[in-house]
Amino acid sequence: MIPDLNLLSIFRLVAEERNFRAAADRLGVSRSAVSQAMRKLEEDLGCALVRRTTRSVSLTEEGERLYAEIAPALTEVTAALAALGEGGRVPRGRLRLAVSSIAEDFLSGDMLAGFAAAYPEVEIDITVTDEEFDIVARGFDAGVRLGEVIAQDMIAVPVSGEQRQLVVAAPGYLARAGTPTHPRELADHYCIGWRPSPEVAPYRWEFAEGGAEFSVSVQPEFTTNDMALMIKLACAGAGISFGMEASFRPLLEEGRLISLLEEFSPYFPGFYLYYPSRRNLTPKLRALVEHIRQQR
Secondary structure (H helix, E strand, O other): OOOOHHHHHHHHHHHHHOOHHHHHHHHOOOHHHHHHHHHHHHHHHOOOOEEEOOOOEEEOHHHHHHHHHHHHHHHHHHHHHHHHHOOOOOOOEEEEEEEOOOOHHHHOOHHHHHHHHHOOOEEEEEEEOOOOOOOOOOOOOEEEEEHHHOOOOEEEEEOOOOEOEEEEEOHHHHHHHOOOOOHHHHHHOOEEEEOOOOOOOOOOEEEEEOOEEEEEOOOOOEEEOOHHHHHHHHHOOOOEEEEEHHHHHHHHHHOOOEEEOHHHOOOEOOEEEEEEOOOOOOHHHHHHHHHHHHHO
16 A cells, blocks of 8 residues: 555654654644554554654654655655745745854855845744755755765855864963964864764864875864854863864954964865755745855
């Protein structure tokens, strides 16, 4: 038996939200309606798709496999129906974006506020995340990341100029611990590092010398996935940190942080809005792409 497409759409929301109430809120129906739909789908398929507890919902192995298979197809169907319903012209509906936390220019507010004012019927839903995942499978319309990590089969539109990463520290820390003159001396300093999640090793600090790139594996005193915390610790004199120049710029201008080792910090291509190559681009996403190009 081929399951009802509506049941599969409900399952996809449950899989994404991992919560019946949140899925029900997105659909505008009751929690019991979502629960009944899931029971019907499991009966039709003859297997359990989710594990239910009083506090959470998780996918079974069969549920994970089904979600991975149907999510891209349902996204395509939804996009095609949305484009048809909008007559291919009027941008409206929810636009879901997955944006890197360090895309400062995109997240600054001005560009997004201008887009919202120009297209009031578009609801902008932004998830700020540094997790790497398939935006199509997770139901996002587009993402914003550094160009070097975007898959080659994606369409990419620049949303920033060239970027670089800087080593920074507070004047008080440098007065106390000295100023490194080469990246390899960072191993002798207290460092504040970044990692995307607890399961991943701290990010290696990247540099270039004489046209050759190299990285330094520091041993951080502090490690976090929150750039705001890294900046606070650096300003407090807790150690040397490393990140995007745009993240540090206001504090560099105020003199609360000092840039170090700039001769080893080359520029590289910046951030891009990226999305799958589709012939029928939805009006809401097309409108965002055109808005970005006009702002550049």
